[in-house]
Amino acid sequence: MQTTSTISTALITGAGRGLGRALARQLAARGVKLVLVARSRVDLDAVVAEIQAAGGEAHALVADVADKQSVFPVAHQAAALVGPIDLLVHNASSLGPTPLRLLLDSECEDLDAVLATNLVGPFRLSKVIVGSMALRGRGVVVHISSDAAVEAYPTWGFYSLAKAGLDHLSRIWAAELAGTGVRVLSVDPGEMDTAMHAAAIPEADPATLADPAAVARKILVMLDDPARAPSGSRQSAASWEVA
Amino acid sequence: MHPATTPRDTRSDTRLLAVDRDTGAVRDGDIADLPALLRRGDLLVVNDAATLPGSLHARTKDDQPVELRLTGAPDGDTVRAVVFGAGDWRTPTERRPPPPPLRPGDLLHLVASPDGHVLKHLSHAPATPADTSTTPAPSAAPSEHVPEDLSPTPGPVAPMSPVPSDLSAVTATVLAVDPRTPRLVQLRFSVRGAALWAALYRLGRPVQYSYLGASLALWSVQTAFAARPWAAEMPSAARPLAWSTLLALRRAGVGVAALTHAAGLSSTGDPALDAALPLPERYDLPAATIAEIHTTRARGGRIIAVGTTVVRALEGCVDAHGELRPGPGETDLVLSADFVPRVIDGLLTGMHDPSESHFHLLRAFAGEAVLLTAWRHANAEAYLQHEFGDATLLIRDLAA
Numbered sequence: 001m002q003t004t005s006t007i008s009t010a011l012i013t014g015a016g017r018g019l020g021r022a023l024a025r026q027l028a029a030r031g032v033k034l035v036l037v038a039r040s041r042v043d044l045d046a047v048v049a050e051i052q053a054a055g056g057e058a059h060a061l062v063a064d065v066a067d068k069q070s071v072f073p074v075a076h077q078a079a080a081l082v083g084p085i086d087l088l089v090h091n092a093s094s095l096g097p098t099p100l101r102l103l104l105d106s107e108c109e110d111l112d113a114v115l116a117t118n119l120v121g122p123f124r125l126s127k128v129i130v131g132s133m134a135l136r137g138r139g140v141v142v143h144i145s146s147d148a149a150v151e152a153y154p155t156w157g158f159y160s161l162a163k164a165g166l167d168h169l170s171r172i173w174a175a176e177l178a179g180t181g182v183r184v185l186s187v188d189p190g191e192m193d194t195a196m197h198a199a200a201i202p203e204a205d206p207a208t209l210a211d212p213a214a215v216a217r218k219i220l221v222m223l224d225d226p227a228r229a230p231s232g233s234r235q236s237a238a239s240w241e242v243a
Numbered sequence: 244m245h246p247a248t249t250p251r252d253t254r255s256d257t258r259l260l261a262v263d264r265d266t267g268a269v270r271d272g273d274i275a276d277l278p279a280l281l282r283r284g285d286l287l288v289v290n291d292a293a294t295l296p297g298s299l300h301a302r303t304k305d306d307q308p309v310e311l312r313l314t315g316a317p318d319g320d321t322v323r324a325v326v327f328g329a330g331d332w333r334t335p336t337e338r339r340p341p342p343p344p345l346r347p348g349d350l351l352h353l354v355a356s357p358d359g360h361v362l363k364h365l366s367h368a369p370a371t372p373a374d375t376s377t378t379p380a381p382s383a384a385p386s387e388h389v390p391e392d393l394s395p396t397p398g399p400v401a402p403m404s405p406v407p408s409d410l411s412a413v414t415a416t417v418l419a420v421d422p423r424t425p426r427l428v429q430l431r432f433s434v435r436g437a438a439l440w441a442a443l444y445r446l447g448r449p450v451q452y453s454y455l456g457a458s459l460a461l462w463s464v465q466t467a468f469a470a471r472p473w474a475a476e477m478p479s480a481a482r483p484l485a486w487s488t489l490l491a492l493r494r495a496g497v498g499v500a501a502l503t504h505a506a507g508l509s510s511t512g513d514p515a516l517d518a519a520l521p522l523p524e525r526y527d528l529p530a531a532t533i534a535e536i537h538t539t540r541a542r543g544g545r546i547i548a549v550g551t552t553v554v555r556a557l558e559g560c561v562d563a564h565g566e567l568r569p570g571p572g573e574t575d576l577v578l579s580a581d582f583v584p585r586v587i588d589g590l591l592t593g594m595h596d597p598s599e600s601h602f603h604l605l606r607a608f609a610g611e612a613v614l615l616t617a618w619r620h621a622n623a624e625a626y627l628q629h630e631f632g633d634a635t636l637l638i639r640d641l642a643a
Binding site: 060072079080081083132134136179 | 441466
């Protein structure tokens with residue numbers, strides 16, 4: 001099984017901000033060649049500049065993970081730029097319309113959009129990239145989940161449904177890929193001080209929220225510990241301590 | 244033999260004709276029979292190159308339309324391409340008009356494909372309110388023809404960003420014209436890296452030929468394990484391999500190993516150029532694959548190449564170095580009837596008839612009488628040919 005010492009390339013979605021950006025910086029610091037995907041070129045360019053200034057390698061791909069037409073272009077451009085992908089992090093995520101609202105007050109079209117970004121998009125991108133991982137016998141896929149995948153919080157309906165689906169997608173991938181050398185994880189990062197959290201719960205006190213950089217460090221530790229975080233498992237950042 | 248005129252939705256819906264390369268015995272079946280036809284300890288070697296959107300349309304400085312077909316992936320900002328005059332894949336290549344004369348220094352402006360589909364792109368998506376006031380107006384919406392005379396964006400491009408905010412303003416400069424034919428040129432793009440790849444994927448389409456019924460989507464020309472987009476045309480012998488088949492092979496003790504080979508164009512319609520094909524092609528041979536080949540041979544297993552591109556990479560490497568060497572390389576090996584493979588014992592390939600040059604390449608793996616017998620059988624049994632067609636397995640000791 002791969003750990004961060006054998007991962008040489010990674011693709012991270014939603015890499016312009018928050019946890020995606022923190023993961024990108026830390027992986028780059030370990031010498032991993034990165035392809036960063038987000039909808040905003042401005043955000044991506046800032047992260048790429050930061051990584052390059054620190055001596056790392058990162059490339060920006062502006063794309064929407066919900067767009068079916070972008071899937072093959074993103075996967076293949078990524079491989080063209082850094083080589084076959086060893087680590088795929090599905091971090092891009094949408095809350096749907098904010099302020100969050102009750103199911104009875106929600107539009108069906110908004111469910112389609114949330115599922116497209118949080119569940120269908122990750123499936124499509126994995127489908128294109130995981131084949132090359134399984135062929136080469138190495139690779140890790142990380143789905144960024146949420147405790148909303150497990151708990152039924154009022155007004156978090158669409159996001160929760162998508163994250164619950166994503167957790168189960170992880171388990172099915174892991175079952176089908178058993179023996180291929182590809183590891184699939186679902187990670188609940190906990191409540192973090194991010195733009196997304198502020199959009200969902202504007203009144204939250206940032207002091208009570210985790211720093212995305214601290215959560216990113218925990219995810220790297222999970223990657224390095226296949227015994228404690230085996231393929232198909234769901235990990236909560238809260239139960240990992242980092243020195 | 245008839246061509247398959249459309250991609251199959253289900254990879255495993257592919258018929259497989261197994262042929263004993265020594266006795267000429269044939270066996271009809273389908274691709275899912277592979278695990279039963281091979282033995283524990285055999286090894287399949289596949290080409291994991293993804294297929295490029297290698298057909299690009301452009302306008303010359305005199306506004307003449309041309310089509311560029313890349314012969315492989317760009318190396319930095321340069322690429323080799325075959326240039327056609329007006330028209331597209333619907334016209335057989337041999338009937339395509341020649342391009343207007345091109346000279347070193349000539350500039351070509353890339354434009355949207357006449358098929359109209361342009362990948363949605365988001366380089367103008369305003370990210371912050373401040374950004375919207377300084378970003379040039381978005382270029383053509385999807386399905387609109389992009390004007391060819393857009394000048395490079397004068398707008399404020401962040402210094403760390405090598406990406407012009409209008410990807411359609413990408414140009415290619417002719418660096419050299421091949422002495423063999425004015426259709427083969429070396430080009431230098433105005434951008435490189437992520438910006439070049441983004442432009443290729445936004446404007447390019449897969450190379451295809453006139454026997455197909457409709458314009459191909461990029462996903463129709465990929466194998467189930469494609470990674471780096473190096474191939475000008477699909478490594479089609481591997482297209483029928485679904486993951487259900489690949490995992491069944493591994494469960495049956497048959498290894499599946501990868502290399503990457505930049506499969507080139509199969510046909511250009513220009514006799515001088517077609518005679519020179521295949522052009523030298525690059526490959527990348529993983530050390531792990533070489534180790535599997537040595538293990539397989541040591542225990543008496545058969546090495547089966549999936550497609551002639553795998554043959555070119557492996558045999559070309561041995562031909563050049565006397566042994567398999569890991570890492571990148573380039574091969575100019577040309578297979579012929581008298582070529583004696585040193586690594587490969589068998590071949591999984593498409594259906595080829597005696598009028599194709601490809602048929603003669605197979606002579607390295609079976610005598611002419613065996614190939615003709617197999618071809619007559621395939622013809623009578625209505626197997627389909629070309630890149631979306633059926634498959635042939637040529638091996639020794641075909642199980643009865």
